[in-house]
Amino acid sequence: MLLDPSSSEYKRARRHHYKTTKNRDGDTDPDWTPFRAAEKKYKARFPPPDLSGALDLALLDASRHADIEQTGWKGRPDAVRVKEIDLDDARQKPGAAGTRRAFAIVDVPGLVILPAFVSDEAQRDLIRWSLRDHAKYPNETNLDTHYILPHSGLWSTYLSSPEIVVQPRPPSSATPSNSPGPRRLVSNTPASPTTFSLITSTPKPSSVPSAYAQPISTAQLVPRLRWANIGWSYHWGTKQYDFAREVQPVGEPFRRVCLEVVRSIRWQEVFGGAATELLDGWEGTSEWRTWQETYEPDAGIVNFYQIKDSLMGHVDRSEICATSPLVSISLGNAAIFLVGGLTRDVVPIPILLRSGDIVVMSGPACRRAFHGVPRILEGTLPTHLDEGDTVTGGTWTPYARYMRTARVNVNVRQVFPSGFDPRLAQA
Template sequence: MAGTSADDDAQPPADALSENPYLALFVPASLLPSRSDIHDPTSPAYKKARRKHLKSTRNRPDSPLDAHRTPFRAAEKKYKARFPPPDLSDVLDLAAADPARAQEVARGKCNGRADAIPCEEILLRGEEGQAHQRRAYMFPGTPGLVLLPSYVSRADQRRLVRWALSDHAKHPNETNLDTHYVIPREGLWNQYLNVRKGELEDIEVLPRAAVLHQSNPYPAETLPEPPGPRKLIANEPASPTNYSKLVSTPKPPAPPSPSDTLMAHVDRSELSATSPLVSISLGCAAVFLIGGLTREDPPTPILLRSGDVVIMSGPACRRAYHSVPRILEGILPPHMEGSDGEGEDARDWEVYEEYLRGTRININVRQVFPKGFDPAAGSQRAAP
């Protein structure tokens, strides 16, 4: 499988763009990098960031812990780095060899290579009415890991974004905010949409210590923050005496910044350790790392873009350490902007687009309990 890089951190992005035949054919001039690009070593922005970086690290002593980092932790630190911009030449980026995704690749200042990691391509069974044969990729070094690039259609990506924010992140489903706040039954996102339209007055949100039923928190990157709690957290101590002083404003919920990441972990909440997990990426691209059963195993780096699907199956893969150390800001694909051309009002989508510009939404489908297990019956037997 051959592919070329759409960007090379060691050279100005314009050079890398000109070397990629796909980008030269399909990328409009408006998407070429500007001279203010921090990823271009010849740009004023890069030189300014370099001076700032050198100044901030001049008197910083080397930590003795650096020499004892595990391979997984070292990889996380590498891709989390803000300056110098991380070199993604060793990251698998299958979009780099796909002409249909050339504009999406060109928007990124850090791109991987389609031949960076050994993988085996397999054809999927075609669906009726499908114009192109979709492909999947398996990894000999990580048995049970399957990557399906650009598997979710563009229309379905937008539909899933609406579903995740408007339909799913609300009662009766619990979020990681339910532990601390009394969340409106319609969900924070829907309430924010009403505030944005001017249909609601300012609403006070008070924190609570705990909830009375089992919680299954969502990943932080899938949830907007309410204006009220953000104001509360910004205040000095978040105590009941300060509640009356809080005045939240109808401003957009702060999207998770590119620094909001998911560090190395193993999925242990499911009783079934071998059932497949299906993960759908939406919004900004991100670096995904998957290693082995310990942090001593060097991880495989993969660049996940909007519409990509990852399947983790089998005990070796489902119990492997994995993380998302970096969300790449400003890499929202063109089909996530404006109207979809199918009757959707661009103004209606605008609020979702604003949120997605700094956000990656990850939708997971997993089997928590073994087949035939009734969690309700189990909880009744465990009750005193």
């Protein structure tokens, strides 16, 4: 256990740390910003980061204590200023709901956390859906560019024939324009109704297969799955949606959770009294007042993280609507989520996200805030997702095996503001 200084694992990590950091001068980096500093702090393998500054709302819930104690990783329920808000249950019969509490983060207006909103069973359903039903044709994944994936999907093929070999796509002679490997920083024009036609007319060259991809078994390829697209097709090279491509339906299990979340939040309690300069008067518009009725997700991404993966600080600004709620569902191992402000110079707030937690990013301040996931916390898979669970009669076993070293994040957005017709805008 890495958190125990007398363990051999800790001593090995300490030796490795001294060896790899001996000659490094960390203070001369010209790109240093408070956001980068926080990323570096939470990425550190040795010594393991101190999480006492991280918001950990699971500590308010006695039913989660056993899982938390088992893992050792723990933040604090009062690390940042929060305001508990009421949820509206009347609109929809709770379906996926676990715990029904919600907290607004006072210093980031529009940021709402709903700890353990997704029930244990619904978490398993969403993980199954992500791997088996969603990460396959016609939804694009990071692997499509480089491999000829089975039509029935990589995951289902892996379950029936883990040793089957997947062939790489033949290398192309074209110059690489867009490599959908790990996510990279590409600076893009912030989308808005006025830049819409510019976005639709920007060329979206297709990505080029790697010249190095080798034949590989499905069992080896599964952990390399990094993302799968939801809804409108996203073009990674330009960081713009490709509206020329057919929009796929948002999977019903994803959509249901998102609607349930947005319809149950009393937005009046989030924005009603929030006259802050960060919102710049937007809270006085009527937009948020209709979200319970008008919100409809149409795009997004499923992120598949292995323990060593991270997602660097970024702003999701490709959506034409820059204020509509983005709903983000955490599944599997816990993670540190950082949310800052409109630039990397704002010191970010660290939040410990555990399986079943939901983050909602809404309004102009929060939707355009830098955020990222510097760290997946190893060994934090909750018991109800681990093999020990007999409720599902053994069918969960391969999922448990995958999830032991993984975190899945379902990140759902609304590209178009309600009332915006892309066909009219294009004409």
